Amino acid sequence: DIVVTQSPDSLAVSLGERATINCKSSQSVLYSSSNKYYLAWYQQKPGQSPKLLIYWASTRASGVPDRFSGSGSGTDFTLTISNLQAEDVAVYYCQQYSSTPLTFGGGTRVEIK
């Protein structure tokens, strides 16, 4: 099974500043036939279901503000929230979908400092 490890567990960032969340997979999630990384990022606000932010490691989902960006390669990936807004307070999860069992990171809680 591919283990997905997120860090940090939580972070507090001032409004307008940058938040950076890291995600590491225990094996490559690169699908060689498509040359795409099968890595997604989700946002879950309190009392809500998760919302897809990023797929293929760096492609923003429809309607997602451009202050959210995904990057990375190999087994190391990053979600960056630039210009943090109050509505970005949430738990963020990364997920690999290259092989079953699909696996999620443990989540990173983002709060306002």
Add this chain to the structure above:
Amino acid sequence: EVQLVESGGNLVKPGGSLRLSCVVSGFTFSNAWLNWVRQAPGKGLEWVGRIKSKTDGGTTDYAASVKGRFFVSRDDSRNTVYLQMNSLKIEDTAVYYCTAEGAWGPGTRVTISS
């Protein structure tokens, strides 16, 4: 607009069974691979199982924690995916979500307690 709506959650005794349903709209259901994901109270997300489209074989895969007890099926004529849960355990208590094409339903709550 893609919409998924789960139903069927309930309070069940350990050892019991339950069937969850998820009705989907807003995309071509028959082409979709559909997943079930759960979230225990105060915990993170755990993938439960998946069913591929019939075009891709219609096969299923499961997390080790539910294999042999949970079964995913689909009815393309009803745009509905099901999760049959048998031999339920207290640790199966969670909100269960169905997901497809990046969209998630609001979830349905399953509580296993005597």
